[in-house]
Amino acid sequence: xxxxxxxxxxxxxxxxxxxxxxxxxxALTGHADTCTQCGEVLRELRLLRSALSELPxxxxxxxxxxxPPVPAETAADGGGPLGWLRRLAAPVMAxxxxxxxVGAVGFGSVVLGGMAASAGxxxxxxxxxxxxxxxxxxxxxxxxxxxxxxxxPSDEAAVGGPDDPSDGEDAEDGEESxxxxxxxxxxxxxxxxxGAGALMLVGGLALRxxxxxxAG
Amino acid sequence: MPTDPSRQGHRTPPxxxxxxxxARATAGDRGAFTRLMEHYQSACYGLAWRLLxxxxxxxxxxxxxxxxxxxxxxxxxxxxxxxxxxxITANASYDILRRAQRRPTTTLPEPQEGQAELPDAGAxxxxxxxxxxxxxxQLDLALLRLPNDQRTxxxxxxxxxxxxxxxxAATDSALGTVKSRIxxxxxxxxxxxADHRELFER
Numbered sequence: 001x002x003x004x005x006x007x008x009x010x011x012x013x014x015x016x017x018x019x020x021x022x023x024x025x026x027a028l029t030g031h032a033d034t035c036t037q038c039g040e041v042l043r044e045l046r047l048l049r050s051a052l053s054e055l056p057x058x059x060x061x062x063x064x065x066x067x068p069p070v071p072a073e074t075a076a077d078g079g080g081p082l083g084w085l086r087r088l089a090a091p092v093m094a095x096x097x098x099x100x101x102v103g104a105v106g107f108g109s110v111v112l113g114g115m116a117a118s119a120g121x122x123x124x125x126x127x128x129x130x131x132x133x134x135x136x137x138x139x140x141x142x143x144x145x146x147x148x149x150x151x152x153p154s155d156e157a158a159v160g161g162p163d164d165p166s167d168g169e170d171a172e173d174g175e176e177s178x179x180x181x182x183x184x185x186x187x188x189x190x191x192x193x194x195g196a197g198a199l200m201l202v203g204g205l206a207l208r209x210x211x212x213x214x215a216g
Numbered sequence: 217m218p219t220d221p222s223r224q225g226h227r228t229p230p231x232x233x234x235x236x237x238x239a240r241a242t243a244g245d246r247g248a249f250t251r252l253m254e255h256y257q258s259a260c261y262g263l264a265w266r267l268l269x270x271x272x273x274x275x276x277x278x279x280x281x282x283x284x285x286x287x288x289x290x291x292x293x294x295x296x297x298x299x300x301x302x303x304i305t306a307n308a309s310y311d312i313l314r315r316a317q318r319r320p321t322t323t324l325p326e327p328q329e330g331q332a333e334l335p336d337a338g339a340x341x342x343x344x345x346x347x348x349x350x351x352x353x354q355l356d357l358a359l360l361r362l363p364n365d366q367r368t369x370x371x372x373x374x375x376x377x378x379x380x381x382x383x384x385a386a387t388d389s390a391l392g393t394v395k396s397r398i399x400x401x402x403x404x405x406x407x408x409x410a411d412h413r414e415l416f417e418r
Contacts, residue, residue, distance in 0.1 A: 013399035017374070045402055047416040048409065052374040055352055057258035059222040060278060061271035066253040067246055068283040
């Protein structure tokens with residue numbers, strides 16, 4: 001039977017899939033039952049749907065890992081003291097690297113500061129070598145006194161004058177070693193810090209790569 | 217380019233002792249979980265391939281689904297295990313599809329006409345088997361020619377039996393949108409398969 005007005009094809013597609021709303025639509029089902037054209041569309045859509053529901057499963061293109069490896073490793077890491085130790089590796093390495101960096105920067109700044117101070121002390125020594133008055137440093141201490149306030153061991157040589165050049169050299173060497181002693185004593189905590197950081201870094205690496213969890 | 221996938225010839229039926237295996241897997245038995253994944257890998261891969269149209273992406277999606285299933289198996293509270301696993305696979309595939317669509321340079325491969333499968337000579341009716349095999353091949357090719365949103369909806373609903381609500385949840389879409397996609401997809405498939413009507417009449 002020919003009908004002047006056909007339903008929206010999407011309504012037929014809904015009916016073919018058993019959509020409850022479409023199935024309950026009497027006008028739609030009545031039309032599909034009597035209209036040859038819509039009845040044929042509905043029949044084909046139902047055949048199509050039936051074939052789709054039978055499509056077989058497909059064989060995977062490559063072998064698949066059936067059990068994820070990540071949870072297995074997590075379980076091994078989390079179980080027992082070895083796993084606990086391995087989990088400590090990262091924070092220990094991070095802390096060690098931080099300490100070593102801070103120590104190295106501190107050490108470097110102290111040594112550079114010491115070198116600058118010793119460079120600043122040399123003009124005073126030269127002035128004394130010439131027999132003149134040593135200009136006072138900002139602190140008011142004479143340049144040929146070390147930090148302890150004791151006279152420098154080069155006092156005698158310092159007044160020797162330019163007639164005895166070897167004496168003058170001795171005096172200069174003595175002053176340099178005093179500065180070096182000061183420089184070495186001051187940065188010691190920084191060196192200790194750097195060493196401790198390096199030790200922690202090595203310890204963390206050992207925890208990470210030497211301590212292995214049991215397989216499985 | 218995707219090649220015609222290797223069809224298993226049937227849908228994977230449930231394991232004879234499935235309830236017991238699922239119960240053990242839920243309790244943390246890795247062996248039981250492995251057995252379930254081994255049994256249903258073709259079902260999961262089939263769904264992923266039909267959603268993505270690419271063997272490598274489908275294998276990746278199936279692999280992702282196994283990881284998600286492993287994480288979630290402890291929360292499985294009964295029902296049909298196959299449907300539960302397929303829902304996870306659909307989500308994993310849809311994630312990959314969305315990522316691919318978000319990157320304009322990454323497009324899913326175009327479907328490629330593959331070779332018709334040879335009929336199983338040992339089958340009771342080799343001719344009928346060959347026709348059925350060709351029907352499945354044409355259906356898969358036609359599905360790949362649908363727009364992504366229609367294909368996803370039709371595959372989940374008509375091929376894997378999900379209802380409108382499940383499809384809406386899996387695709388993060390409104391119910392009305394899902395219905396419209398399914399209905400339009402069916403009509404478009406009918407047009408695409410117009411030259412192969414004889415395959416449906418057998």
